[in-house]
Amino acid sequence: MTRKATLWLVLAASLAVALALAVLIGETAFSPALYAAAFTDPRSGPAEVLWAVRAPRAVCAALVGAALGLAGAVMQGLLRNPLADPGVLGVSAAAALGAAMAIVLGGTVVPGLVELSALAGAGVAGGLLILAAGALRAPEALILFGVALSSFAGAATALIFNLSPSPIATAEVMSWLLGSVQNRSWIDVAWVAPAVLVAAAFAALATPGLRMLTLGEEGAAASGLPMARLRAFALIAAAVATGAAVAVSGVIGFVGLAAPHLVRAVVRGDPGRVLAPSALAGALMLVVADLLARLTPTDQELKLGVFTALVGAPLFALIAWRAAREWRL
Amino acid sequence: MSLLALDKVSARLDGRRVLDAVDLTVAAGEVVALCGPNGAGKSSAIRAAAGLLRLDEGRARLGGEDIARLTHRARAERVAYLPQERRIAWNLPAIEVAALGAPFLASDQALAAAGTALEEVSAGHLADRGVAAMSGGERARVLLARALVAPAPLLLADEPVAGLDPDAQRLVLERLRARAGAGRGVLVSLHDLTLAAAFADRVAVLDDGRVVADARPVEALSPEVLRAVFGLDGRWVEGPDGPLLAARRAQ
Numbered sequence: 001m002t003r004k005a006t007l008w009l010v011l012a013a014s015l016a017v018a019l020a021l022a023v024l025i026g027e028t029a030f031s032p033a034l035y036a037a038a039f040t041d042p043r044s045g046p047a048e049v050l051w052a053v054r055a056p057r058a059v060c061a062a063l064v065g066a067a068l069g070l071a072g073a074v075m076q077g078l079l080r081n082p083l084a085d086p087g088v089l090g091v092s093a094a095a096a097l098g099a100a101m102a103i104v105l106g107g108t109v110v111p112g113l114v115e116l117s118a119l120a121g122a123g124v125a126g127g128l129l130i131l132a133a134g135a136l137r138a139p140e141a142l143i144l145f146g147v148a149l150s151s152f153a154g155a156a157t158a159l160i161f162n163l164s165p166s167p168i169a170t171a172e173v174m175s176w177l178l179g180s181v182q183n184r185s186w187i188d189v190a191w192v193a194p195a196v197l198v199a200a201a202f203a204a205l206a207t208p209g210l211r212m213l214t215l216g217e218e219g220a221a222a223s224g225l226p227m228a229r230l231r232a233f234a235l236i237a238a239a240v241a242t243g244a245a246v247a248v249s250g251v252i253g254f255v256g257l258a259a260p261h262l263v264r265a266v267v268r269g270d271p272g273r274v275l276a277p278s279a280l281a282g283a284l285m286l287v288v289a290d291l292l293a294r295l296t297p298t299d300q301e302l303k304l305g306v307f308t309a310l311v312g313a314p315l316f317a318l319i320a321w322r323a324a325r326e327w328r329l
Numbered sequence: 330m331s332l333l334a335l336d337k338v339s340a341r342l343d344g345r346r347v348l349d350a351v352d353l354t355v356a357a358g359e360v361v362a363l364c365g366p367n368g369a370g371k372s373s374a375i376r377a378a379a380g381l382l383r384l385d386e387g388r389a390r391l392g393g394e395d396i397a398r399l400t401h402r403a404r405a406e407r408v409a410y411l412p413q414e415r416r417i418a419w420n421l422p423a424i425e426v427a428a429l430g431a432p433f434l435a436s437d438q439a440l441a442a443a444g445t446a447l448e449e450v451s452a453g454h455l456a457d458r459g460v461a462a463m464s465g466g467e468r469a470r471v472l473l474a475r476a477l478v479a480p481a482p483l484l485l486a487d488e489p490v491a492g493l494d495p496d497a498q499r500l501v502l503e504r505l506r507a508r509a510g511a512g513r514g515v516l517v518s519l520h521d522l523t524l525a526a527a528f529a530d531r532v533a534v535l536d537d538g539r540v541v542a543d544a545r546p547v548e549a550l551s552p553e554v555l556r557a558v559f560g561l562d563g564r565w566v567e568g569p570d571g572p573l574l575a576a577r578r579a580q
Binding site: 208211218219224225264269 | 376379380381401402404405406408409410412414416417418419420421422425426429432433459472475
């Protein structure tokens with residue numbers, strides 16, 4: 001069996017096990033009799049807990065993780081930088097700003113409006129990045145543009161906190177910014193799944209361009225591939241995936257950074273072949289992280305975004321340190 | 330018909346004129362060396378020939394067709410480009426880097442062509458090794474293989490021997506010479522004038538964006554040109570493998 005096939009098998013099997021555990025294990029311990037009821041009587045209370053509470057939450061975590069893992073892999077390939085992630089280019093911050101504006105303006109009363117606002121924020125950021133990518137060929141320049149975009153969106157979100165007349169709305173925005181898949185339903189799953197598929201389709205279209213960018217801008221530009229179009233496809237994939245993830249779960253950092261690193265060595269660095277395994281690794285990471293966040297004995301459940309940041313920030317430092325020592329950035 | 334014809338080409342970069350009414354041709358079977366001091370416009374001329382530089386005036390033609398009217402793919406089918414940049418972003422195996430030279434072939438065909446090209450540059454043993462741990466010379470050979478994989482009739486190489494040891498320099502230039510021997514055209518920028526004289530059929534000397542000489546190597550690099558363009562007092566002497574430049578800084 002090839003290394004790639006083994007990787008797929010291990011990731012898929014691990015994700016299946018993690019999803020099963022996320023459905024079966026929770027704060028409320030079940031006796032064998034309750035498990036039996038959950039599996040035999042769909043209308044029973046235990047079945048409700050497993051299939052209407054835990055299962056959609058776990059699937060939601062998997063989809064959000066897949067979206068973030070995919071977005072991270074696309075951005076790292078696009079920018080030829082192992083430290084790129086959906087947060088770097090400001091897409092996450094712009095999506096969060098969109099959600100915050102909708103919440104403060106009372107959008108929570110209209111189903112789906114906050115999610116659509118988050119997606120719109122990501123779309124605006126993606127559009128600006130596509131324009132910037134046309135003018136700024138150097139990846140470092142695009143990263144700096146993204147940092148500026150992220151800072152501006154962060155400042156605008158802070159301004160919303162500052163000016164918000166309602167402490168309830170402020171608390172809701174804060175809750176959104178911390179990131180969570182708590183209380184997500186099958187409706188949320190049905191909402192996010194198509195967006196992830198659209199992002200995956202654009203990422204697949206961008207794959208030859210990401211691979212060719214391995215040679216640098218000049219080499220890629222002379223390769224014969226329509227690089228401007230492929231670069232736009234990559235940015236659309238990253239923006240849709242990040243927007244969908246933020247829309248359904250709020251801001252969850254570091255998954256997009258870490259997932260590609262977990263699988264890159266196995267696919268021998270290929271920025272095209274890293275995409276799908278990164279999505280699977282991201283899904284696995286977030287399902288496990290959400291399970292651990294749920295099972296950590298605290299008075300208030302740990303927010304998923306906080307949990308991933310606590311684990312992810314040291315990982316970011318480690319990757320930066322290794323990259324600086326082993327591979328020129 | 331020339332594989333490449335730059336016709337009165339002028340271009341600017343950041344407001345500075347880098348090419349000034351440049352005329353240059355490359356025919357099939359010919360190696361043309363671009364020589365000149367740093368900043369003379371060698372890389373700009375190569376980038377113009379690759380269609381990567383916006384021209385203010387003049388026309389660049391590949392196989393008789395205006396490069397500005399060619400699609401990306403049609404351009405790549407006419408010209409392969411080996412940039413000066415040797416950084417490879419990810420730690421891909423050498424054979425996969427070389428296969429990037431043939432993006433329109435099926436994967437197995439591209440890998441087969443890449444394997445042949447790596448053998449051609451004496452790098453077949455590196456095929457499965459990641460490029461991150463390779464020396465500069467090894468990486469240069471892998472990238473040359475990437476350019477050789479492309480089936481285009483014209484190859485543009487921007488300082489392909491910069492930073493390489495003498496053996497690697499000769500290996501690279503021998504492969505470019507062999508490429509021309511197979512009926513293709515090569516335009517290569519070089520700083521080493523002796524190597525240019527040894528491997529090129531013609532030398533075009535650029536100075537401040539203008540072509541100041543374009544002839545057989547020893548004629549193009551005449552004592553007058555050596556002094557005016559390179560600031561050298563020099564002359565050509567016959568060596569065992571061709572002309573050698575004996576020169577010192579002009580007083």
